[in-house]
Amino acid sequence: MSPHDHDHHEDDHGHEPLTNGDEPVTAARVRALGELLVEKGVIGREDVRQRIDWLVSRSPVDGARLVARSWVDPEFKQRLLEDARSAALELDLDPGPSPVVVALENTESVHHMVVCTLCSCYPKALLGPPPDWYKSVPYRSRAVADPRGVLAEFGVQLEDGVEVRVVDSTADIRYLVIPRRPAGAETLQEEELAALVTRDSMIGVAIPVAPTPVAA
Amino acid sequence: MRYGPGQTVRVAARRHEGHHRTPAYLKGKRGTVERVHARFRNPETHAYGLDGLPEQPLYLVRFEQEDVWGEYPGIAGDRLYADVFEHWLEEAE
Numbered sequence: 340m341s342p343h344d345h346d347h348h349e350d351d352h353g354h355e356p357l358t359n360g361d362e363p364v365t366a367a368r369v370r371a372l373g374e375l376l377v378e379k380g381v382i383g384r385e386d387v388r389q390r391i392d393w394l395v396s397r398s399p400v401d402g403a404r405l406v407a408r409s410w411v412d413p414e415f416k417q418r419l420l421e422d423a424r425s426a427a428l429e430l431d432l433d434p435g436p437s438p439v440v441v442a443l444e445n446t447e448s449v450h451h452m453v454v455c456t457l458c459s460c461y462p463k464a465l466l467g468p469p470p471d472w473y474k475s476v477p478y479r480s481r482a483v484a485d486p487r488g489v490l491a492e493f494g495v496q497l498e499d500g501v502e503v504r505v506v507d508s509t510a511d512i513r514y515l516v517i518p519r520r521p522a523g524a525e526t527l528q529e530e531e532l533a534a535l536v537t538r539d540s541m542i543g544v545a546i547p548v549a550p551t552p553v554a555a
Numbered sequence: 556m557r558y559g560p561g562q563t564v565r566v567a568a569r570r571h572e573g574h575h576r577t578p579a580y581l582k583g584k585r586g587t588v589e590r591v592h593a594r595f596r597n598p599e600t601h602a603y604g605l606d607g608l609p610e611q612p613l614y615l616v617r618f619e620q621e622d623v624w625g626e627y628p629g630i631a632g633d634r635l636y637a638d639v640f641e642h643w644l645e646e647a648e
Contacts, residue, residue: 439592441615456578483580487629503633505620510576510613510638511595 394468401432402465402515403536405442407529410520420444423515427465435464437513443506444517445543450497451504452490452543453514454482462513466538473542483507493544516543523549556612557641562588564616565647566639574602577643585647586618589636597640612641 362370376382405427409416419426423442427434434440440462443451455461456479461469472478481489486505490497497503506514518540524532527549539545558564568583576598594610601607620633627633 438595456580457576483635484624485628486633499630503629505633505635507578507635507637509578510598510640512592512613512615512638 394463397433397435397464398467399465399536399538399541400533401427402462402538402541403533404430404432405465405515406517406536406541407533409442409517410532411529416444416517419517433464435462435513437462437464437511439511440465440513440515442515442517443504443543445519447519448500449502449504450490450543451506451514451516452482452486453506453508453516454479455508456480456483457507457509460508460513462515465515466541470538490544493539495544495546516541518543518545518547521547521549523552556591558588558591558612558614558644560588560590563647564588564614564644566616567643567645571599573599575599575643577639578637580623581618581637581639584618584623586616586622589615589617591615592638595640597642613638614641614644616644 373382373387377384377387405419405423408430409419415426415429418429419442423440424434424438426442427440443453445451454473459469459474459479461473463469478489483505486503487497490503508514518536520532521535524535524547527535535547535549537545537547540547563585564587565585566577566581566583571577592613592615595613596607597609597611598607615636616639618635618637620627620629620635621631623635
C-alpha cells in the first residue's frame with residue numbers, strides 16, 4: 340500500500356474559501372496567480388499595468404479604419420485580404436502581438452462570423468477588449484453548432500442563398516471580418532463610412548447600416 | 556508542410572491529456588485544407604513553460620457543417636473553418 344492510498348477526505352473541509360467577499364472564484368484564482376507570479380519575479384506589477392493600459396487603449400475604431408479604407412480603395416482591400424498585418428501598419432495602426440491577422444470578406448453570397456470555442460481569441464489590437472458575450476459559453480458553443488440561430492438573435496437574417504462560414508479561431512491566427520458596404524452609403528467619405536463599421540460587424544454578428552437620409 | 560490547399564484530411568480522433576488547441580467537436584471529422592498559414596510553436600509544450608519547438612505547421616481547414624453535426628439546423632452548404640496543427644491531421648479520402 341502506497342502512502343497515497345489513504346482517504347483524502349480531510350482535504351474536503353477546514354479551508355476558508357479563497358474569495359474576497361463576493362469576488363467570483365475565477366477572479367480570486369487569477370488574482371492569486373498574479374500575486375504568485377509577481378512574488379516569484381516572473382512578471383512585475385508594472386508589466387501587468389502596462390498590458391492592461393494597452394488593452395483598454397485599443398478600440399474598434401482602428402478596425403473600422405481598415406474596413407472603410409478597403410471599401411473606398413479596392414487595391415488596399417486586396418492587400419488587406421492578403422496580409423492584414425501589413426495593411427494595418429500601412430495605416431499606422433498597431434496590429435498587435437499575433438504574428439498573423441487574417442481578414443475575411445463578406446460578400447453577396449458569403450457571410451463570415453468569428454468565434455473562439457476554446458477560449459476567447461480575438462483581434463484585440465484592432466478591436467479592443469472582446470465583449471463579454473464573445474467570451475460566454477453560450478456564444479462559444481452555439482456559434483459553431485447553430486450560427487444562423489445565433490445571428491437571428493443578433494438581428495441578422497440572412498437569405499438562404501448566403502453561405503454562412505463560421506471561423507473558429509483555435510490557434511495563433513486572429514480573424515477580422517470585413518462587412519459589406521451598406522447600400523445607400525455611396526456618397527459618404529471614408530471617415531463617415533468608418534463610423535458605420537461597428538465592433539459587432541467586424542466579428543460578423545451585425546451588418547453595417549447606412550444612415551437614413553434626411554428629408555429635404 | 557505535409558498538406559496543401561484542396562487536400563482532404565481528417566482530424567485525429569485521439570484523446571489528449573493537457574493543453575491542446577484541437578476542439579473535441581472536430582476530432583474524427585473530415586475536412587479540406589483551405590490554406591496553409593505558417594509554422595507556430597506547439598502549444599502542447601509551450602503552454603507548460605517549454606520552448607514549444609519544433610514549430611508545427613498550422614492549417615485553416617474547411618468542414619461542411621453537415622459533416623460536423625449530426626443534425627445541423629442551418630442550410631446545406633454552410634461551412635465551418637478552424638485552425639488545426641499538422642500533427643492533428645491525417646490523410647483522408
